[in-house]
Amino acid sequence: MASAGAAALARALLAWALVALPLALPQPHGRRKVVEKEASFDTTYADWVDADLLNIYAFNHSVRRNWTEGVRVSVNVLSDHKDLPVLFVVRQKEAVVSFQVPLILRGLYQRKYAYQEVSRTLCQPQTKAEVETQHFYVDVSTLSLNASYQLRVTRVENFVLRTNERFGFNATAAQPQYFKYEFPEGVDSVVVKVTSAMAFPCSVISIQDILVGLGGGTSIRVTRDARWGLTPPLPPQCPVYDLDNNVAFIGMYQTMTKKAAITVQKKDFPSNSFYVVVVVKTEDEACGGALPYYPLSKHASPDEPVDQHNRQKMLEVMVSPAITSEAYVSSVLFCLGIFLSFYVLTLVIACWESCRQQKRKGLLAAMDSPSLDTGHARSIPDSFLGRAPYDSYGYGSFGNGSSSSAEGVTDSMGSAEVSYGYVGQEQFKRRTPSAPMRPLSIAMGERSLENVAGRPRLDSLSSIEEDDYDTLADIDYDKNVIRTKQYLCVADLARKDKRVLRKKYQIYFWNIATIAVFYALPVVQLVITYQTVVNVTGNQDICYYNFLCAHPLGNLSAFNNILSNLGYVLLGLLFLLIILQREINYNRALMRNDANALECGIPKHFGLFYAMGTALMMEGLLSACYHVCPNYTNFQFDTSFMYMIAGLCMLKLYQKRHPDINASAYSAYACLALVIFFSVIGVVFGKGNTAFWIVFSVIHIVATLLLSTQLYYMGRWKLDSGILRRILHVLYTDCIRQCSGPMYVDRMVLLVMGNIINWSLAAYGLIVRPNDFASYLLAIGICNLLLYFAFYIIMKLRSGERIKLIPLLCIVGTSVVWGFALFFFFQGLSTWQKTPAESREHNRDCILLDFFDDHDIWHFLSSIAMFGSFLVLLTLDDDLDCVQRDKIYVF
Numbered sequence: 095m096a097s098a099g100a101a102a103l104a105r106a107l108l109a110w111a112l113v114a115l116p117l118a119l120p121q122p123h124g125r126r127k128v129v130e131k132e133a134s135f136d137t138t139y140a141d142w143v144d145a146d147l148l149n150i151y152a153f154n155h156s157v158r159r160n161w162t163e164g165v166r167v168s169v170n171v172l173s174d175h176k177d178l179p180v181l182f183v184v185r186q187k188e189a190v191v192s193f194q195v196p197l198i199l200r201g202l203y204q205r206k207y208a209y210q211e212v213s214r215t216l217c218q219p220q221t222k223a224e225v226e227t228q229h230f231y232v233d234v235s236t237l238s239l240n241a242s243y244q245l246r247v248t249r250v251e252n253f254v255l256r257t258n259e260r261f262g263f264n265a266t267a268a269q270p271q272y273f274k275y276e277f278p279e280g281v282d283s284v285v286v287k288v289t290s291a292m293a294f295p296c297s298v299i300s301i302q303d304i305l306v307g308l309g310g311g312t313s314i315r316v317t318r319d320a321r322w323g324l325t326p327p328l329p330p331q332c333p334v335y336d337l338d339n340n341v342a343f344i345g346m347y348q349t350m351t352k353k354a355a356i357t358v359q360k361k362d363f364p365s366n367s368f369y370v371v372v373v374v375k376t377e378d379e380a381c382g383g384a385l386p387y388y389p390l391s392k393h394a395s396p397d398e399p400v401d402q403h404n405r406q407k408m409l410e411v412m413v414s415p416a417i418t419s420e421a422y423v424s425s426v427l428f429c430l431g432i433f434l435s436f437y438v439l440t441l442v443i444a445c446w447e448s449c450r451q452q453k454r455k456g457l458l459a460a461m462d463s464p465s466l467d468t469g470h471a472r473s474i475p476d477s478f479l480g481r482a483p484y485d486s487y488g489y490g491s492f493g494n495g496s497s498s499s500a501e502g503v504t505d506s507m508g509s510a511e512v513s514y515g516y517v518g519q520e521q522f523k524r525r526t527p528s529a530p531m532r533p534l535s536i537a538m539g540e541r542s543l544e545n546v547a548g549r550p551r552l553d554s555l556s557s558i559e560e561d562d563y564d565t566l567a568d569i570d571y572d573k574n575v576i577r578t579k580q581y582l583c584v585a586d587l588a589r590k591d592k593r594v595l596r597k598k599y600q601i602y603f604w605n606i607a608t609i610a611v612f613y614a615l616p617v618v619q620l621v622i623t624y625q626t627v628v629n630v631t632g633n634q635d636i637c638y639y640n641f642l643c644a645h646p647l648g649n650l651s652a653f654n655n656i657l658s659n660l661g662y663v664l665l666g667l668l669f670l671l672i673i674l675q676r677e678i679n680y681n682r683a684l685m686r687n688d689a690n691a692l693e694c695g696i697p698k699h700f701g702l703f704y705a706m707g708t709a710l711m712m713e714g715l716l717s718a719c720y721h722v723c724p725n726y727t728n729f730q731f732d733t734s735f736m737y738m739i740a741g742l743c744m745l746k747l748y749q750k751r752h753p754d755i756n757a758s759a760y761s762a763y764a765c766l767a768l769v770i771f772f773s774v775i776g777v778v779f780g781k782g783n784t785a786f787w788i789v790f791s792v793i794h795i796v797a798t799l800l801l802s803t804q805l806y807y808m809g810r811w812k813l814d815s816g817i818l819r820r821i822l823h824v825l826y827t828d829c830i831r832q833c834s835g836p837m838y839v840d841r842m843v844l845l846v847m848g849n850i851i852n853w854s855l856a857a858y859g860l861i862v863r864p865n866d867f868a869s870y871l872l873a874i875g876i877c878n879l880l881l882y883f884a885f886y887i888i889m890k891l892r893s894g895e896r897i898k899l900i901p902l903l904c905i906v907g908t909s910v911v912w913g914f915a916l917f918f919f920f921q922g923l924s925t926w927q928k929t930p931a932e933s934r935e936h937n938r939d940c941i942l943l944d945f946f947d948d949h950d951i952w953h954f955l956s957s958i959a960m961f962g963s964f965l966v967l968l969t970l971d972d973d974l975d976c977v978q979r980d981k982i983y984v985f
Contacts, residue, residue: 126145126146126147126148127146127147127148128148128150129147129148129149129150130150130151130152131149131150131151131152132152133151133152133153133232133245133247134153135153135155135247135248135249136246136247136248136249137246137247138244138245138246139151139244139245139246140242140243140244141234141242141243141244141245142240142241142242142243143180143234143235143236143238143241143243144236144238144239144240144241145236145237145238145239147235148233148234148235149233149234149235150231150232150233150234151231151232151234151245151247152229152231153229153230153231153232153247154227154228154229154230155227155228155249156225156226156227156228157218157225157226157227157228158224158225158226159224159225162217162218162253162254162274163218163249163250163251163253164215164216164217164218164249164250164253164273164274165215165216165217165218165230165247165248165249165250166213166214166215166216166247166248166249166250167182167184167213167214167215167216167232167245167246167247168211168212168213168245168246168247168248168269169182169195169211169212169213169243169244169245169246170195170210170211170212170243170244171195171196171210171241171242171243172210172241172242172243172244173238173240173241173242173243175236175238175241176196176208178236178237178238178241179194179195179196179236180194180195180234180235180236180238180241180243181193181194181233181234181235181236182194182195182212182232182233182234183232183233183235184214184216184230184231184232184233185230185231185233186216186228186230187228187229187230189216191214191216193212193214195209195210195212195243196208196209196210197209197212197268199267199268199337199338199339199376200339200376201376201377201379202377202379202385205376205377207267207376209266209267209268211266211268211269212268212269213268213269213270214270214336215250215253215270215271215272215334215336216230217253217274217334217369218253232245232247250273252273253273253274254273254274254275254276255273255274255275255370255411255412255413256413257278257281257284257413257414257415258412258413258414258415259412260410260411260412261273261410261411261412262408262409262410263372263408263409263410263411264406264407264408264409265297265372265373265374265406265407265409266374266404266405266406266407267295267338267373267374267375267376267405270336270337270341270371270372270373270374271336271371271372272302272334272336272369272370272371272372273369273370273411274367274368274369274370275367275368275369275370275413276366276367277360277363277366277367281360281415282359282360282361282416282418282419283357283358283359283360283415283416283417283646284357284358284413284414284415284416285355285356285357285358285413285414285415285416285642286299286301286355286356286357286358286370286411286412286413287353287354287355287411287412287413287414287642288350288353288354288355288370288372288409288410288411289352289353289354289409289410290350290351290352290407290408290409290410291352291408292352292407292408293351293352293381293383293935294351294378294381294383294407295374295375295378295383295405295406295407296349296350296351296374296375296377296378296379296380296381296383296931297349297350297351297372297373297374297375297407297409298338298341298342298347298348298349298350298371298372298373298374298375299347299348299350299354299356299370299371299372300335300341300342300345300346300347300369300370300371300372300373301345301346301347301356301358301368301369301370301371302334302335302344302345302368302369302371303344303345303362303363303368334369334371335371336371336373337373338373338374338375338376341371341373342632342633344632345368345369345371345632346358346632346634347632347633347634348633348634348635348641348930348931348934349375349380349381349635349929349930349931350381350931350934351381351382351931351932351934351935352934352935353641353642353934353935353937354641354931354934355641355642355644355934355937356634356641357416357641357644357645357646357651359646370411370413372409372411374405374406374407376405380929380931381929381931381932382928382929382931382932416645417645417944417945421943421944421945422645422647422653422945424943424945425654425657425943425945425946426657428943429657429658429660429661429954430660432661432954433660433661433664433665433957434664436664436665436668436958436961437664437668440668440672443900444675582983582984583979583980583981583982583983583984584696584697584751584753584979584980584982584983584984585978585979585980585982586984587751587752587753587754587755587984588697588753588754588979589754590753590754592697595697595699595753595754596699596701598701598758598759599699599700599701599702599749599756599759600701600704601701601758601759601760602701602702602704602705602742602759602762603701603704603705603708605705605759605760605763606705606708606709606712606738606763607708609763610708610712613712613716613734614712614715614716614719617716617719617728617731618719620728621719621720621722621723621728621731622722624636624637624722624723624725624728625649625650625651625722625723626649628651628723629649629651634651634930635930635931636723636725637651637652637723637724637725638724638725638924638925638926638930638933639651639652639655639724639924640652640655640923640924640937640938640947640949641934641937642937642938642939642940642947643923643937643938643939643940643945643946643947645945650722651722651723652721652722654940654945654946654947654950655718655721655724655947655949655950655953656718656721656722657950658946658949658950658951658953658954659714659715659717659718659721659953659957660714661714661953661954661957661958662710662711662713662714662715662717662953662957662960663711663714663715665710665957665958665960665961666707666708666709666710666711666712666713666714666961667707667711668961669703669706669707669710669961669964669965670704670707670708670711672965672968673700673703673704673707673968676698676700676968677698677700680698680700690975690976693978693979694974694975694976694977694978694979695971695974695975695976695977695979695982696750696751696971696974696982697753697979699749699753702742702745702746702749703746703964703967703968705742706739706742706743706746706964706967707964709735709738709739709742710735710739710957710960710961710964712735713735713736713739713960714957716731716732716734716735717731717732717953719731720732724924724926725926726777726926726927729777729868729926730770730773730774730777730868733770733773733868733872734770734773736872737766737769737770737773737871737872737875738766739960740872740875740876740878740879741762741765741766741769741875742762743879743963743964743967744878744879744882745757745762746967747879747882747883747886747967748882750970750971751982751983751984751985752984769871769875772790772793772871773867773868773871776790776867776868776870776871777867777868780863780867781863781865781867781927782863784863787859787860787863788860790859791856791857791859791860794852794855794856794859794874795852795853795856798848798849798852798853799849802845802848802849805841805844805845806841806842806845840889840985841985843885844881844882844885847881847885848878848881848882851877851878851881852874852877852878855873855874855877865927866925866927885985886970886985887905889985890970890971890985893983893985895971895973895974896973897970897973898969898972898973900965900969900972901965901966901969901970901972904962904965904966904969905966907962908959908962908963908965908966911955911958911959911962912955912956912959912963914955915951915952915955915956915958915959918948918949918951918952918955919949919952919956921938921948921949921952922936923936923937923938923947923948923949924936924937
């Protein structure tokens with residue numbers, strides 16, 4: 095009973111609701127009147143509409159099968175009823191487009207902007223007949239009491255863009271424009287270029303794909319990527335996403351101020367056609383402009399839309415064919431040819447040098463044989479050996495500071511041991527055979543080398559550590575006496591066992607190889623993800639390419655920027671092969687107890703050279719990864735190994751004359767890691783941050799002072815609690831009590847110049863605060879490297895040494911190449927310090943083979959210049975290979 099009563103009550107309530115609900119709804123004043131009018135193109139209809147009136151305008155036009163023509167509907171609502179807009183519905187054969195006026199578009203922070211004038215383009219439905227008359231209708235309705243409007247429908251004569259022809263037009267946020275382009279026969283790729291003389295208002299350029307009709311009111315959108323296998327059976331149809339709030343829904347798009355360029359490949363559009371859509375944004379913030387003034391009066395609602403009036407932009411569009419597949423092949427071959435030619439040149443020079451050495455050995459053997467006339471060995475002039483006599487090595491202001499160091503060298507031809515010592519030091523014993531030296535030793539100068547043929551130099555290093563085995567016998571006083579001499583020779587700083595140092599410097603190579611593997615793997619994975627996101631979303635603002643010269647290949651958007659990094663890898667590998675050959679020759683000389691290899695020339699340690707070659711290869715790999723999608727978040731991929739290369743070059747230059755006291759691999763890489771850390775912090779937080787620049791400048795100056803002290807005292811100082819007391823003592827004794835000049839004049843000159851430059855760079859950074867902190871930090875490293883290299887060259891020449899032909903040619907050629915490389919580097923084709931639209935203002939066309947741009951040429955030239963710089967470091971002291979180490983001065 096209870097359930098039956100409840101059901102009856104429910105039925106009664108439902109019946110009452112059905113009767114009462116129509117009475118509660120607002121009733122129209124009467125039956126809505128529908129007025130249908132025949133309308134024609136290019137005629138302005140000034141009319142009105144209210145809640146009781148529906149105006150329908152009927153248009154018809156002829157459609158031809160092989161001719162595409164756009165239709166544009168323009169309306170202007172004269173009444174100001176923002177809460178009761180006028181609704182326009184355009185009904186076509188296969189599409190419906192509707193919009194309201196005032197048109198409300200949203201910006202940042204949900205700001206609303208109202209537009210009274212609206213224009214929309216209708217694309218023409220296709221026909222199979224030769225000529226067909228099609229009808230479409232424009233319905234106008236509103237809930238307002240009275241709304242006046244103007245309606246005009248026109249044909250878009252240039253709706254289909256022509257190849258290599260410019261077309262100018264205007265656009266606003268409420269009056270977007272789009273055009274159709276069809277691929278000609280034989281063209282597989284085109285570049286859509288849009289330009290404007292006006293930077294603002296900000297606009298968006300979109301390449302949109304195809305809506306495929308399936309019948310029954312259903313349609314699907316074909317993706318840009320043809321890999322998904324969707325093949326449209328019909329040509330492009332409406333609607334097109336051409337408003338600021340929906341233009342990013344499909345297709346490829348990028349923001350624009352003055353320039354925009356998008357490369358479109360035919361394989362991604364199976365219908366062989368696409369739309370070029372141009373939309374003006376409601377705000378300029380996305381293009382780097384300021385947000386508009388948003389007035390809020392006391393009586394206005396925060397949701398009240400703002401009228402932007404006539405926010406219009408004039409643009410030009412041109413579609414031109416991109417390069418062909420033959421251009422890709424020729425560019426790859428060109429790139430390979432340039433760098434493989436260095437391999438050929440190196441092989442030719444190696445063969446020439448080998449033949450020259452063989453000829454010299456044959457002549458030496460002939461000279462060394464007894465004369466038929468006298469029975470004595472022939473003498474060999476020093477000039478034939480390719481060097482000046484040792485006595486001709488004057489050392490400028492050094493005088494005879496180390497001339498007595500040879501007095502400790504004694505010859506004991508009949509004994510099994512030869513003592514080799516230094517003035518004021520204990521003599522060190524070296525094991526030698528008792529056999530007499532060959533007569534050839536007479537030809538090695540007026541003072542023949544002692545017969546040094548000690549233990550093999552390639553013993554196992556497994557149980558040798560620098561802390562456990564030290565030729566200085568761990569006597570700290572001994573080190574202080576030697577390293578604080580006023581005039582040092584290389585022999586003073588080459589006293590540690592070669593096996594120990596060999597292992598120490600090999601760690602540089604193994605450490606950088608380990609760093610490279612752990613660094614490169616996540617980098618490769620990350621940039622692949624970036625490229626995938628760009629391909630899937632179509633957002634080309636993610637990556638900062640030079641879009642006017644970005645040639646895609648496969649999934650890569652800018653293959654040319656990646657290919658141009660091949661030089662770093664190939665030339666880095668070539669440098670490693672050169673070092674390997676040199677090390678093999680040196681080890682062979684040690685195994686046969688060659689006197690020159692044992693006791694002459696700059697000590698040969700190849701670990702740093704291997705690290706430099708590996709760093710050059712990694713710079714190429716990581717630069718290529720960076721250029722897969724260059725942007726703000728992965729800039730360090732391109733610069734990390736540049737810092738390493740600069741640091742390793744300085745370390746190698748210092749190691750040449752300071753082999754015993756050079757920095758260990760662990761401390762060196764720790765310092766370089768700190769530099770990279772500051773680089774990241776500076777880019778992320780340094781822009782306009784005064785506190786950061788103050789802290790960095792202080793750290794820069796303090797680090798410069800500490801390094802200067804380390805270099806001046808050859809590492810014989812300590813940073814502890816007594817450092818201030820010792821500094822005051824030195825200032826008192828050397829500056830106040832007696833005014834004496836610096837003990838190490840040459841070192842002081844270098845360090846003073848270095849401090850002036852670094853303090854100036856620190857002041858420049860603190861005052862100017864450059865936006866590109868990564869380049870600023872790299873400039874600091876390069877300036878210090880150039881300063882030290884110039885000092886090294888000057889001191890080498892001042893010491894009476896000479897530069898051979900090959901290093902001289904390398905210096906001159908490398909300097910010229912560096913000059914051209916820096917010219918192309920500073921062209922600045924893009925910059926992630928600005929918005930993507932502002933960055934595209936710097937884009938330029940290709941300048942080499944229609945494939946490579948200025949930055950690609952920078953890659954070519956800088957890789958060659960770095961390779962040449964490495965060769966300079968490798969061969970710079972080849973003139974000292976036959977000079978005893980106690981004749982080679984340290985500076």
